[in-house]
Amino acid sequence: MINQSTDRSTFETTNPYSFYEEIRAIHPVYKGRFLKYPGWYVTGYQEALTILKDNRFQTRTPLPETTKKYEALKNIQNHMMLFKNPPDHARLRMLVSHHFTPASIEKYRPFIEKIARNLWDDIKHKRKIDVISDFAFPFTSLVIAKIIGIPDNDKNIFREWALSLIQSIDLTRSRRTIVNGNKTTLEMLSFLKNLIQKRRESSKDDLISELLSQEEDRKLTEEELLATSVLLVIAGHETTVNLISNSLYCFLTNPKEYQKLIENPSLIESAIEECLRYESPTQMIARIASEDVELNKVQIKKGDHVYVLIGAANRDSKQFSNADVFDITRNPNPHLAFGSGTHFCLGSTLARLEAQIAIQTVLQKTLNIQLETKEVEWRQLVGFRAIKEMHINFDNPSKN
Ligand code: HEM
Known part of the structure; x- marks a missing residue:
């Protein structure tokens, strides 16, 4: 039984970690009212893991009420695997999962390395860039476009789409962002339908063509095909852009760790795992209890909203020693940045690679890299950790 509460009434999005700490100190499963729907805020690592692995906590329906003003958005979200529960979830996931296995993703390595090199060669003369718009966004756009089968010259339209749709998923959303998300959905659907028509006429070696053949075999409907494509475009961009910029931010604000990586580039894998833990691009996963469940002495009732704060779980000192220290040699590092259980991130191998x-390229192609200003501005989202713009300056090593 919890008889203590916090005076806070809103989320702190610039530095959420002190807020997480404050409610965790009261209880790792804290009942609060910081968002539109009151619910349980889960900040403890073990409790977060238990919930994510327990199918009694179901993924919530994305948008509660229907109005004509956002019918297209609601309809498309309802067909995404992210918002599906068993058995539909497994069917939709299986249709695309083989494209994202470590073996399938490894085949893209040379292509991804080339994109990173070319992009950096195009911008290096500037010596002053916004990491997000000049590098991370075009980089991730070109990669996901290639996998899905979207022509390169269309990649620039992704940016507005991704920003708009991520805001309509985040629980800070307002009616305006939802209506805007609906407009974006209509644009995206028109673009994808056009592309699908082209692939119907002449198929290619890409994910859209393969999904089309599965639609012809009646394994998925056209709406599911469209929803899967929209989900992959959005999921494939936004969080990966944030992982790249958050990682660079971690290094530039922890120069000793950056130096360690420069001296020992083989630490890159564990370094990225630590970035995923320390500034997790996804901060919150929402669930709804489908029955009464007791967890760590609290009674969660059927229908209760449960907010799993993975950014908090990843800083839980019961699980991680020196949890607030950025340590690129941390081992083991069982962070929950990609979730866990049924909905474990499909794109985790791709995002890691x-x-x-991206970071190896920056490391090889820059000297004296610095943030232009000490502080960066974080987007006001509760579900995602995203820097608005990240201006850096650097010198070019003469050998490049
Ligand atoms: C750093 C980058 C990424 C992070 C932090 C991330 C994080 C996550 C998390 C936490 C979930 C679980 C959501 C839940 O349980 O409700 C998830 C699901 C998902 N992610 Fe990612 N993701 C990233 C990149 C990607 C990429 C590159 C793709 C695809 C190209 C992708 C595709 C998906 C899909 C399709 C799901 C839904 C899986 C399902 O419902 O079974 N993600 N992601």
Whole structure:
């Protein structure tokens, strides 16, 4: 039984970690009212893991009420695997999962390395860039476009789409962001339908063509095909852009760890794992209890909202020693940045590879790299950890 509460009434998005700490100190499963729907805020690592692995905690329906103003958005989200529960979830996931296995993703390594190199060669003369718009966004766009089968010259339209749709998923969303998300969905659907028509006429070696053949075999409907494509475009961008920029931010604000990586580049894999833990691009996963459940002495009732704060779980000192210290040699590092259980991130191998290659490229192609200003501005989201713009300056090593 919890008889203590916090005076806070809102989320702190610039530095959420002190807020997480404050409610964890009261209880790792804290009942609060910081978002539109009151619910349980889970900050403890073990409790977060238990919930994510327990199918009694179901993924919530994305948008509660229907109005004509956001019918298209609601409809498309309802067909995404992210918002599906068993058995539909497994069917949709299986249709695309083989594209994202470590073996399938490894085949893209040379292509991803080339994109990173070319992009950096195009911008290095500037010596002053916004990491997000000049590098991370075009980089992740070109990669996911290639996998899905979207022509390169269309990649620039992704940016507005991704920003708009991520805001309509985040629980800070307002009616305006939802209506805007609906407009974006209509644009995206029109673009994808056009592309699908082209692939119907002449198929290629890409994910869209393969999903089309599965639609013809009646394994998925056209709406599911469209929803899967929209989900992959959005999931494939936004969080990976944030992983790349958050990682660079971690290094530039922890120069000793950056130096360690420069001296020992083989640490890249564990370094990216630590970035995933320390500044997790996804901060919150929402669930709804499908029956009454007792967890760590609290009674969660059927229908209760449960907010799993993975950014908090990843800083839980009961699980991680010196949890607030950024340590690129941390081992083991069982962070929950990609979730866990049924909905464990489908794109985790791709995201890891992209981030490793992006950071290795920056490492090889820059000298004296610095943040232009000490502080960066974080986007006001509760579900995601995202820097708005990240201006850096650097010198070019003469050998490049
Ligand atoms: C750093 C980058 C990424 C992070 C931090 C991330 C994080 C996550 C998390 C936490 C979930 C679980 C959501 C839940 O349980 O409700 C998830 C699911 C998902 N992610 Fe990612 N993701 C990243 C990159 C990607 C990429 C590159 C792709 C695809 C190209 C992708 C595709 C998906 C899909 C399809 C799901 C839904 C899986 C399902 O419902 O079974 N993600 N992601």
